[in-house]
Amino acid sequence: MIFRGWIATLVATTISGTIAAPSLAPRNDYLQRVLDNIGPNGKQVPGASAGVIIASPSTQDPDYFFTWTRDAALTMKMLVDEFLHGNAGLRSYLQAYVKSQAILQTVSNPSGALSSGRGLGEPKFYANLTRYNGAWGRPQRDGPALRATALITYANWLLNTRTNANLKEVKEQVWPVVKNDLAYVGEFWNSTGFDLWEEVSGSSFFATAAQHRALVEGAALAKRLGQNCAACESQAPNVLCFLQTYWNGKYVVANINTGVQRSGVDANTLLGSIATFDPAATCSDTLFQPCSARALSNLKTYVDAFRTLYTINSKTPKTSPVATGRYAEDIYYNGNPWYLTTLAVAEQLYLAIQTWSTVNVIEINALSLPFWKDVYPAAKIGTISKRSNGKNFNKLLDAVLDYADGFVAVVHQYTPASGALSEQFDRNTGAPLSARDLTWSYAAYITALSARRSATSNYPQVPSWNAPKVPKIPSTCSASSAKGTYVPATGAGAPPGQGGCTVLIAFNLNATTYYGENIYLTGNVTELGNWRTSDSIPGDAGGYTSERPLWKFEVELPENEVVGYGYLRLEDDGEWLKETANRTVSVPKCGASETVTVQDAWVGPTGIPS
Ligand SMILES: *[C@@H]1O[C@H](CO)[C@@H](O)[C@H](O)[C@H]1NC(C)=O
Ligand SMILES: *[C@@H]1O[C@H](CO)[C@@H](O)[C@H](O)[C@H]1NC(C)=O
Ligand SMILES: *[C@@H]1O[C@H](CO)[C@@H](O)[C@H](O)[C@H]1NC(C)=O
Ligand SMILES: *[C@@H]1O[C@H](CO)[C@@H](O)[C@H](O)[C@H]1NC(C)=O
Ligand SMILES: *[C@@H]1O[C@H](CO)[C@@H](O)[C@H](O)[C@H]1NC(C)=O
Numbered sequence: 001m002i003f004r005g006w007i008a009t010l011v012a013t014t015i016s017g018t019i020a021a022p023s024l025a026p027r028n029d030y031l032q033r034v035l036d037n038i039g040p041n042g043k044q045v046p047g048a049s050a051g052v053i054i055a056s057p058s059t060q061d062p063d064y065f066f067t068w069t070r071d072a073a074l075t076m077k078m079l080v081d082e083f084l085h086g087n088a089g090l091r092s093y094l095q096a097y098v099k100s101q102a103i104l105q106t107v108s109n110p111s112g113a114l115s116s117g118r119g120l121g122e123p124k125f126y127a128n129l130t131r132y133n134g135a136w137g138r139p140q141r142d143g144p145a146l147r148a149t150a151l152i153t154y155a156n157w158l159l160n161t162r163t164n165a166n167l168k169e170v171k172e173q174v175w176p177v178v179k180n181d182l183a184y185v186g187e188f189w190n191s192t193g194f195d196l197w198e199e200v201s202g203s204s205f206f207a208t209a210a211q212h213r214a215l216v217e218g219a220a221l222a223k224r225l226g227q228n229c230a231a232c233e234s235q236a237p238n239v240l241c242f243l244q245t246y247w248n249g250k251y252v253v254a255n256i257n258t259g260v261q262r263s264g265v266d267a268n269t270l271l272g273s274i275a276t277f278d279p280a281a282t283c284s285d286t287l288f289q290p291c292s293a294r295a296l297s298n299l300k301t302y303v304d305a306f307r308t309l310y311t312i313n314s315k316t317p318k319t320s321p322v323a324t325g326r327y328a329e330d331i332y333y334n335g336n337p338w339y340l341t342t343l344a345v346a347e348q349l350y351l352a353i354q355t356w357s358t359v360n361v362i363e364i365n366a367l368s369l370p371f372w373k374d375v376y377p378a379a380k381i382g383t384i385s386k387r388s389n390g391k392n393f394n395k396l397l398d399a400v401l402d403y404a405d406g407f408v409a410v411v412h413q414y415t416p417a418s419g420a421l422s423e424q425f426d427r428n429t430g431a432p433l434s435a436r437d438l439t440w441s442y443a444a445y446i447t448a449l450s451a452r453r454s455a456t457s458n459y460p461q462v463p464s465w466n467a468p469k470v471p472k473i474p475s476t477c478s479a480s481s482a483k484g485t486y487v488p489a490t491g492a493g494a495p496p497g498q499g500g501c502t503v504l505i506a507f508n509l510n511a512t513t514y515y516g517e518n519i520y521l522t523g524n525v526t527e528l529g530n531w532r533t534s535d536s537i538p539g540d541a542g543g544y545t546s547e548r549p550l551w552k553f554e555v556e557l558p559e560n561e562v563v564g565y566g567y568l569r570l571e572d573d574g575e576w577l578k579e580t581a582n583r584t585v586s587v588p589k590c591g592a593s594e595t596v597t598v599q600d601a602w603v604g605p606t607g608i609p610s
Contacts, residue, residue, distance in 0.1 A: 178218065
């Protein structure tokens with residue numbers, strides 16, 4: 001074990017000349033800042049419902065006053081870990097989250113409804129737990145997996161306490177929510193969706209890694225509860241097999257099955273290693289553990305992509321810590337470093353140190369050597385064991401620790417005196433940018449610092465998720481899916497009577513539009529916004545051609561009902577034009593074999609560009 005004081009280390013980093021005068025002390029008030037962004041009492045987020053974690057209090061430029069399933073779940077995992085580490089006061093937040101998610105699972109939305117599972121892939125909701133109908137990158141398939149992981153961690157703690165009340169809480173409240181999420185992962189892991197940055201439709205390493213973890217620990221929790229997660233057991237090996245295909249021999253390609261042309265070097269992949277860290281695992285390449293040669297080679301490739309990209313990095317020596325962003329091609333707010341991605345580099349390395357300190361051996365191979373040479377120029381290929389070569393072993397760990405601390409120091413350097421962490425900092429000036437007080441930024445800081453404490457002291461590690469000791473991968477990867485069943489978690493607070501069965505209806509509309517004009521679908525059910533234009537469903541013009549001016553909609557509607565509907569044009573100046581036709585569709589009963597596709601052509605006024 002290495003024991004180093006936080007401040008001493010950062011001073012050492014400064015003396016070696018890497019960082020210009022960073023602020024030295026770690027922040028202790030960030031947990032409160034996270035809680036300030038959670039309803040109903042969070043002081044930054046008035047109006048947010050109980051247990052709802054808001055992404056940022058910012059309501060414009062950008063408007064992040066929503067709850068994202070992913071950001072909320074990652075934040076909740078941090079809160080569960082802090083709770084396990086002894087912060088008993090967080091329990092009420094955990095319980096309120098369970099209830100809020102039970103409700104949210106039943107809220108049908110543009111991705112679908114609960115009965116088919118599809119609705120669980122909706123990325124974001126209003127702070128009051130209602131659906132958001134605006135155009136968005138949906139579905140996103142990492143959310144249910146991450147939520148399952150946060151809740152399974154809590155469920156295992158409840159089970160470990162062995163009290164009747166806690167047993168009841170797991171069985172009646174936590175498990176029914178988790179079960180829906182696991183069913184979703186088992187059914188949809190092999191379908192495309194949007195990545196964690198909500199830009200690329202395809203398959204995302206971060207999502208696949210999170211899905212594999214959720215299925216593995218879901219199977220284990222089911223067993224503990226005397227239940228069974230058949231989908232977890234049948235799908236996990238195929239998910240792990242698929243996960244291997246993101247590896248290109250040098251780094252992890254963040255997004256595959258996409259038409260987007262990018263290098264694939266992306267913080268997605270470091271965040272994936274972090275989210276699936278298991279302190280009981282070894283440095284497994286198959287599992288992309290933080291200390292694996294693959295993950296280290298990937299980390300180096302990722303960090304190097306930012307060395308010359310940002311002006312604020314330009315004076316930094318070639319192998320020193322720098323500010324990093326999401327991916328090099330990023331143009332959001334002109335493409336800047338992010339706090340949470342820079343912290344991810346540090347966190348991956350702190351987690352790696354935890355594993356090396358447990359297994360007491362470091363293997364340097366041809367793949368990881370370039371990483372090691374950056375942090376320790378004398379590094380050579382070989383096996384350095386603590387027992388036979390303790391001095392070198394400790395030197396290597398200290399070098400990694402220094403390097404990791406350097407990334408935290410970069411974050412400190414660009415944190416304003418108030419301590420507030422926004423989403424990004426300016427690539428040229430280092431000034432904070434985009435959404436203020438980003439919940440995920442604070443959560444990332446806390447998890448990074450906790451990982452450091454566990455790497456350098458007896459501070460407890462995060463619990464194991466039962467990662468396979470010897471991961472077995474099928475000899476060929478199969479495309480697969482397990483049909484899920486989805487039930488409202490009424491015991492946890494899901495409204496009774498919600499989540500009735502729905503049927504997927506495809507609407508194909510011929511409507512010639514000009515560039516900038518959009519088509520929406522509306523109707524007399526909640527799913528179609530009850531004729532309110534503001535709640536109507538945006539159409540998809542992905543298949544629009546001059547031969548066929550096609551606008552597509554896929555909506556889940558309540559079974560066995562006649563639904564009235566119509567289309568709307570949204571003009572480039574914000575004006576709505578309504579169709580003059582009265583249309584109805586008969587939704588069949590669930591389970592009817594027919595799939596319903598409606599073919600329509602626009603009837604009514606056409607628009608003119610303003
Ligand atoms: C929920 O919040 C949205 C956005 O602020 C608002 O438009 C809507 O009216 C609210 N719905 C309810 C039921 O309060
Ligand atoms: C589904 O799984 C197969 C087998 O691993 C893989 O080739 C394919 O790309 C996957 N597709 C998606 C969308 O996950
Ligand atoms: C919706 O409109 C259709 C067609 O006019 C009608 O048959 C149906 O009863 C209406 N449904 C509701 C819930 O009002
Ligand atoms: C559509 O239905 C409404 C209300 O039922 C009626 O007033 C209107 O005349 C109908 N329009 C057409 C074009 O049939
Ligand atoms: C939509 O357009 C296609 C191609 O022109 C045509 O074949 C089809 O019949 C049209 N559908 C309707 C409902 O008009």
